[in-house]
Amino acid sequence: MNALEGTVRPADPDDIDARFEALVAQFDEDEIRRMTAAAESDSFTPGRRRRPAVLVAIAGLIVLVGLVVTMRPDVLDKLRIARSPAGNEDLIVSGPVIARQAPVTTPIPDGEEGLFDHGPVPAPPAGLFAGTPAAGYADGEQGLVMPAARALGGLTREEVGRALSRVRRLLSAAHLDPATVRGERPEEFIRLLHPRQREAFLRRLGDSGPSGTRSWLFSLAPGTAEPAGDVVKVSGETTISKRAGGGVTIEADYLFVHPVSRPGAPSTVTRIVEHHRNEFSAYREDGGLVVWLAADKSAVFGANCTEGDGFVHPRFPDDPQGSRPSGEPADPYDRASGLSGETRCPAALGS
Known part of the structure; x- marks a missing residue:
């Protein structure tokens, strides 16, 4: 087993985006509808030759869209928002979140596991x-x-x-x-x-x-x-x-x-x-x-x-x-008066 095996990280999604956008850019909406209609006609009309190029293109598009739905639902959100009427963005954003399946993974070198800490995140000290x-x-x-x-x-x-x-x-x-x-x-x-x-x-x-x-x-x-x-x-x-x-x-x-x-x-x-x-x-x-x-x-x-x-x-x-302590309450943050009482554990103002 080589140094790259045994540890994995999510695949780079940018390659999927690029392939999807490149394929979609080759067709406008009318052409996609025409190809879909032609594919349906070819599939159900006996005796006619299939159009393999069209079917391959459509099949590739369907497969790639399926990958995007699985791994990058945010891409669909962007497309929906771009096509939604002006002023309706809030309806899109407030919609249900799409549950993602487990990510496709690719190997990373050993020794980088420490970069991914899945433990509880402590409260920031300022808080x-x-x-x-x-x-x-x-x-x-x-x-x-x-x-x-x-x-x-x-x-x-x-x-x-x-x-x-x-x-x-x-x-x-x-x-x-x-x-x-x-x-x-x-x-x-x-x-x-x-x-x-x-x-x-x-x-x-x-x-x-x-x-x-x-x-x-x-x-x-x-x-x-x-x-x-x-x-x-x-x-x-x-x-x-x-x-x-x-x-x-x-x-x-x-x-x-x-x-x-x-x-x-x-x-x-x-x-x-x-x-x-x-x-x-x-x-x-x-x-x-x-x-x-x-x-x-x-x-x-x-x-x-x-x-x-x-x-x-x-x-x-x-x-x-x-x-609880008793006695006259004092401001714990006031150094001028905080030590005025006799008890070591005085009551605090606001407590």
Whole structure:
């Protein structure tokens, strides 16, 4: 078996169109009627010679029309529309669709099967955010914009640049890393922490309540939801100022908008808006640069608040009323007021 056998694709329909049009162009309507009448006369009159040329032409025309009906019904639609009276095109377009039989196929080289994906087509990422301010936000890390580095607080421009880069990577690892978002062990975030803070973080990662460190991250509670699509929308800003005692304070204030769906039910989608306001300290210690997460305040909109395990438990439209957040509703897309309440899972305006 050669390389061309075993894989097929639809035959090029243009050859059929060309042959059909070339044959039809040889006859006008009157001539076709005359040939048809002559063929009928020849077929039913004993003793007369047949007109093989006429019959062959008509037979060829019939066979080719049959091919067109089978493989290219749109050609007939074009002919019907061209012959329909002016103003009646809508009647043609709204008619029934002709069911096509399986296409005639011709071989294609091996290795091109991947070009034809017959699986379900996922919803465009923009559609997951349509009708919300998040539609205009940046995608993922593109939204984590850092200010220009400059010498400040006794640190050099290079040191400040390194500190800003570490903050950006920590934010990405905490809120965008796929493993972290799915509720798995946040390896990348752990690796980026200062060794002393890493130890404290790991010690309290499994704790419930305010002492737990899982709430520093966006982690879906295992078995409750999964990301819908591969885009998280991000909006916010990072500012830098001189720190008392030397070094700099870096404040990151960001919204992360996560579309999620029920496991095994991709059509059930909701959006979780998390608002994190982090404060990082960057300073020189024993000749090295330290970047330390000094404070974290957060709010998560669209989640249930009863578990207290640090994981995010998305709230879907048909969830029981008793699991919904309480308190004064806030606009989840307003960074000025989104963290004004005491609860981590406040009610959202319009929800």
